[in-house]
Amino acid sequence: MSAPYEVLLYYKYAHLDDPDGFAADHRRLCRELGLRGRILIAAEGINGTVSGTRENCAKYREVLDNDPLTAGIAWKIDSGTGHVFPKLSIKVRDEVVTLELGDEDFNPADLTATHLKPSEWREAMKEDNVVLLDARNDYEWEIGRFEGAILPEVPSFKDLPKWIRDHRAELEGKKILTYCTGGIRCEKFSGFLLNEGFDNVFQLDGGIVTYGKDEEVRGEGYEGECYVFDERLSVPVNRTEGAKIVSKCRRCGVPSIRYRNCAWMPCNAQVLLCEECESATGRYCEPRCREVDLMSRAAVIGI
Numbered sequence: 445m446s447a448p449y450e451v452l453l454y455y456k457y458a459h460l461d462d463p464d465g466f467a468a469d470h471r472r473l474c475r476e477l478g479l480r481g482r483i484l485i486a487a488e489g490i491n492g493t494v495s496g497t498r499e500n501c502a503k504y505r506e507v508l509d510n511d512p513l514t515a516g517i518a519w520k521i522d523s524g525t526g527h528v529f530p531k532l533s534i535k536v537r538d539e540v541v542t543l544e545l546g547d548e549d550f551n552p553a554d555l556t557a558t559h560l561k562p563s564e565w566r567e568a569m570k571e572d573n574v575v576l577l578d579a580r581n582d583y584e585w586e587i588g589r590f591e592g593a594i595l596p597e598v599p600s601f602k603d604l605p606k607w608i609r610d611h612r613a614e615l616e617g618k619k620i621l622t623y624c625t626g627g628i629r630c631e632k633f634s635g636f637l638l639n640e641g642f643d644n645v646f647q648l649d650g651g652i653v654t655y656g657k658d659e660e661v662r663g664e665g666y667e668g669e670c671y672v673f674d675e676r677l678s679v680p681v682n683r684t685e686g687a688k689i690v691s692k693c694r695r696c697g698v699p700s701i702r703y704r705n706c707a708w709m710p711c712n713a714q715v716l717l718c719e720e721c722e723s724a725t726g727r728y729c730e731p732r733c734r735e736v737d738l739m740s741r742a743a744v745i746g747i
């Protein structure tokens with residue numbers, strides 16, 4: 445039996461001369477098909493993740509595959525039992541991923557590093573003089589990453605260029621293998637590394653998600669799960685026997701990949717919290733948030 449819904453993750457760097465017009469047409473299309481999710485459109489291309497019925501997701505893929513502007517997308521498709529997004533959001537931005545290079549900006553349709561297929565990547569990981577470089581944010585690699593990868597402590601993608609310039613020595617003269625969730629950030633980031641003078645740069649084709657789905661490598665060499673930007677929060681990657689959990693509950697330290705948002709609304713911080721700790725002390729990042737929240741609730745009902 446096949447699942448009635450799909451979750452699509454995709455991107456395409458292209459040259460869209462009229463991003464606003466493209467976005468208006470695209471919004472009409474998505475509404476017609478009842479899709480939900482987040483789509484960014486810019487002159488440099490399109491980046492989206494949507495959920496919908498299997499039938500309508502197939503129609504959506506067909507439309508984009510037949511449009512010369514977006515043809516050639518490597519779709520990442522998960523099956524599901526319902527929507528994983530609360531609504532549809534389509535925005536026009538300056539970039540489809542925010543790196544904010546300003547005058548040094550470029551389109552990855554014109555400049556990006558060599559792609560490695562999952563099997564090529566697995567072999568390259570074992571070579572000498574190689575560094576694996578995680579191109580994601582700190583809260584993403586905290587719950588999963590390739591074994592031995594360099595994990596830049598950056599809260600957002602646009603902080604990576606500065607991090608690279610501050611850590612050149614760790615990368616100089618090395619073969620750099622960089623990766624991200626679905627590949628879109630690396631298209632840009634690897635081009636940035638080339639522009640910075642690193643010449644031995646490679647990127648994982650289709651990102652961690654594709655690596656985890658590949659029947660040959662079965663996620664080998666990846667530890668933990670892969671953070672995703674929808675209600676699922678993470679998806680499994682490593683299907684070999686070596687799979688393990690690398691992150692811990694912030695309260696008690698047991699292995700956990702369970703991200704929750706602090707229940708005190710003004711905080712709302714995303715923290716790793718195991719099920720037992722949540723039921724024992726509430727869904728709070730710190731005892732302080734619990735105190736403040738309980739006090740403010742008491743004030744509202746006048747006790």
Ligand SMILES: [Zn+2]
Nearest residue numbers: 693696718721
């Ligand atoms: Zn715990």
Ligand SMILES: [Zn+2]
Nearest residue numbers: 706711729733
């Ligand atoms: Zn909090």
